[in-house]
Every structure is written in structure tokens, then in C-alpha cells.
Amino acid sequence: MASLLTVRDLAVHYATAAGPVRAVDGASFDVPAGSIVGLVGESGCGKSTLGRALMGVMPRSARIAAGSAVFEGQDLVTLPDKARKELLWRRLSFVPQTAMNALDPVQRVGAQLMEVLTERGGLSRAAAASRAEALFTLVGLDPKRLRDWPHQFSGGMRQRASIALALALDPALMIADEPVTALDVIVQRQVLDVMKELQARLGLAMILVTHDVAVVAYACDRVVVMYAGRVVESGPVRAVLEAPLHPYTMGLMNAFPDLERAGGELVPIEGSPPSLLNPPKGCRFAARCPFAVARCAEDPPLVEDAPDHHAACWRSAEAAALRPQAARAETWAGVVA
């Protein structure tokens, strides 16, 4: 399928008194039209920074230091502010981490939706009103509740409302930052079902920023695994989660509790991620990796090891042999980071 968004070597740095923090340091991946891509990793890996950089919503201390992000033929990195603003909402929209941030607490939910539809979308009030009702129905909310205030909504309803807001002007790509993290499992599942349905009905593409591998497994078509500012593995969800090529992905899968997996222990990844102020040379995961070899002192490039399946590991050819070892806690226990 055609690529809707093509990100190449994107770097985002935060200026700090101690020097630049390389939160995203050369990320490359694609978002095919109409697909849901999970951007997964642990805190501080750069996934949220990357999502926000694509939207151009960054704190003042952050800047895109290098790379490109071509969306529908235009590079979001070099696009002038005015042209970028034209794209926002219409082609590209954002669902922030906490739904409360998307909704103005002192305005009725419907009024906020109307404002986007009339002022940004140029719809007449009558057309906007019927569109607002249709949007609420689309995300599984009762249109009667358009008159409610945000505080009258439960967490799940707010998240649905902020998705409705993001969809108002019929974008091609929606970036959602941890859209279900703060929700209880049942509500989580309901919101993910709404997102999958939107993809199926509208052909909407999404980037779902999450720390939760299970959310990726349930809702995404493709996954991009990040570690310490780098993409370490990417590809179709099935290939990456069932036969991971990178030891970090293997570790992440084994550390994740699985309700249905009989017996077994959770396998921790010992140590913690490196500082991004002075990232180590070579592979950034090497200090925690039980399979590290001398060559890992050199930076492993992200290469296509299997059709459509990329990994940045010198030993990815041996992945099939490493996977059973990675499933044992003893393998990781000896690593001192």
C-alpha cells in the first residue's frame, strides 16, 4: 500500500543547560495509507516526542534537528508554519495523552466541536450541527450529550469525544498519544474497538503511541519499536511480535504479563536505559543485552532483515536461536548495566 507518511532519520533534540538531549535520534518508519501503526517503547524512549514533533506541537526547548517526515507529498519538517497549520485538523490530527487536555473545561463539548467545524472547517452552523451529531454517533456517544460539559463525561467518554474532535474535518492520519492508558480495561477495549471501526469505515490511518504491547497486538497492523531515541525494530505486527529480531523486543514481550500464558515467570530486563544527554556509542541496548558481542560497540543500522521487517541488531540473523534463550530469566540475570 502507498505510504501516507514517510519518516526518515528524524532527530528531535531538547535544549538543556547540560547540552542537547537527543530524545529522538534518527528515526525512520512508514505509515501506509489506512493502517494503524503502533509506536511502542518505554518511558523516555522518544515515542511521545516523535508523535508530537510530527504534529508540530512541541515545547519551546525542542527542535527537529535533522531528517524528514513526508506526509502526502509534503515534508512536515520544512513546511512553513502557515502551510502546516492548513494541514492540521484537515489532513492530520492529534489526540493528546489525557482527554481532558483536548477538551476545554469551561465550554460544552458540542460547542467545541462546532467551533472546529465552523471556524476551521468553514461549515454553516446547520451543517456543522448535523456533522457534530454524526461524529458523536460514529464514536459511540449519544448525540444528546453534545450539550454536556466535559466534567459530566467519564474518562472513556472524554476519550471518545476527543477522538470525535480529531476526526471533525475528516483527516487522513490521526496521531493518538497513549489514548487508552488512563482507562480501565473494559473501557480501554471499548475505545480501541471504536478506533478499529473508524479505520475500517473511514480508511483512517493512525499512529498509536503506547507503552503497551498488548494494545499494539489488539489494535495495530504495524509496529515500530523504539529504544533510547532509536527505532530498533519495525514491521507488520504479527512478524514483529511473534518472531522478534531485536533482543529488546524479545525482552519486552517476555516481560509483559500474559493472562492466558500457562505458568511461566515474568522475565525482567535488568538495568535501565542510557542517558540521552550522552548516549553510549554503538548499540544503545548493548549494556542491557545478554547477547551483546564486541561488534555492538559499532552502531547497528536499521536494515530489512526479512521482507518488510526491519531491525537494528548485528545478530538479527541468529534471532531464531536467541529467542528461546531470551525467554529464560537466567539469560538476563547476569547483565550488569
Added chain:
Amino acid sequence: MTPVIAANDLTKAFPASRRLSDLLRGHRPMVRAVNGVTLGVGAGRALGIVGESGCGKTTTARLLLRLEEVTSGSVLFDGQDVTALRGKALLPFRSSVQLVFQNPFDALNPRFTIRRTLTEPLRNFGIPPDQQDARIREAMARVRLDPAEAYLDRHPHELSGGQLQRVVLARALVAHPRAIIADEPVSMLDVSVRAGVLNVLRRARDELQLAAIYISHDLALIRYVCEEVAVMYLGRVVESGPTAEIIAAPAHPYTRALVAAVPVPRVDQDRGALPIQGGLPDQVNQPSGCAFRDRCPLAMPRCAEEAPAPRSIAPGRMAACHLV
């Protein structure tokens, strides 16, 4: 075996409204955050309390810890009723039943060294100074922060999240408790370090024969650390029993929905539609009869008339539903 810590028909009611109009009319609606909860855990065992936000699991923990006054029912420690204890009389209970805090980044005083953090409870519980150092070293070894010297003179900001959570556990262990109650002990940690902290908790429980209660919204996590689980919905325990059995064959329709909703990290999942509808009802105006009935796909007229009493459905298993 007498449980080390147990709740017997515990109820906690909070005033539901602070609206002036209600106060002026003398109308004081109450919410039963915990409504007749009975559970217990023995030495060397772990019980998980699971449920969605607002189900009363954290209030139950606070009642068991005697941090919250009980409205009715009792808290039992070694079979003794401790509900009425106050002040100094409560001190031995306080040292025997320890809380493991949820957020390691908030739970530790940032200006205290780790040593001071661990000395504080010892001083509170009257441990003589010449025994304090040995206690601290023992607790640090238990949580695998070895050698202790490498950490004791450091401040929280110098440690990682996983190390901080181990310090939080060490602080609970220095008191030589018989029971620990952990409220979402790893929810603030990344997946890769969670497993390490859970393993440390589990080992400490085994080595010290602690009775452990874990409060969590995450049934998948509970499965790894708790042999037994109690599922709560709107202040009540709706089902309890061995964790593996409940996950394999949930009896209560709410448990069934919860098990079906828990995300699993695998691509091939034939999960079907969720067997539940709507959202949590208003705490004040709960439905009559069974509190779950307006979301239940199996609700019958009887469910509106009569609240289902908990009943035994198999050895060690209980469910509160007319259909079981």
C-alpha cells in the same frame, strides 16, 4: 489456618454530595465505597484484589491498614479484632501490617538519604539504635539492593524507578511485618523493570512467610503473583477463589467481561465482542438488586428484585450471582 489479616463484612460509607442545597435540606446521600467485604489471607500466601477504578479496592486496603475508620464490620489480625484499637494500642498492628506505596517517585522524601528513609520507621516502632543497622542491611539484601553501601547514602533522585520501588519495599520490610498490602505496586514502572520488582516481592513473601495483598486493576499481573483473587464491583466482592481457576472459568458475568477485556500481547486472539454494556453506574443511584444488572447480558427480572448473596460454587470459590 487462621488468616493473618482478614476483613469481615467490612463497610465504608462516605457522604456523596457536598452540594450546599443538599446540606440545607438536611439531605445527606451516602456512598458505600465498600459494601460488606469479607476476605482474608494466610501466611506465605498472596491475595489479589482486582476491579476497575471506583470499585472500592483501594478503600478496602485502607480499611485493612486501619488508615480509614470502618463504618461497620471488622478487621481481624491473627483472628483478633483490631477494629476498635486506637493510638498507642495500634502500634504493634502498624508495624505488623505494612503498606507498600504505589508511586515510588512520591513515596520517598527527596531530601532523605535511603538510610534515613529506612531508619525512620525503626525509630517510630522503638527499635533500639544498636539494632537498626542490622535491620536495614537485612532489608536491603531482601530486596536485592546489594551491596547496601552502594545505595544507603544516596538520595532518591540518584536511583532508577525500579531501585526506588525496591527501597519502598525495604522500608516496609525493616519493620519485620507479618503482612504487606501493596496498592498497584508496579503501575508506575516500565514493563521491563516491573518483572524484577514483582520477583523481589514474591521472594520476600516466600522467605519471610508474609501474608500479601495486592491491589491492582490488572488481572494479568495478579495472575503472576497471587494464588487467590477477589474481584470487586461497586464496593462488593462479586467473585473470589484461586486465580488460575477464575481466569480459566469465570463464574460471575462481570468477571467474564473483565477476563475478556484484559489485553494480551499476542496477535492471534479470538476475543469476540465484550459481554458487557454501558459504563459504571452512578455510585449514589445504584440499580436495585444486583449492582451489575444494568450492564449484564444475562440479567433477569429477579436481578432487579433481589441482590444475589455470595455463595460457594466450588471448594474455595465464591460468586454472588443468581445464575451460579
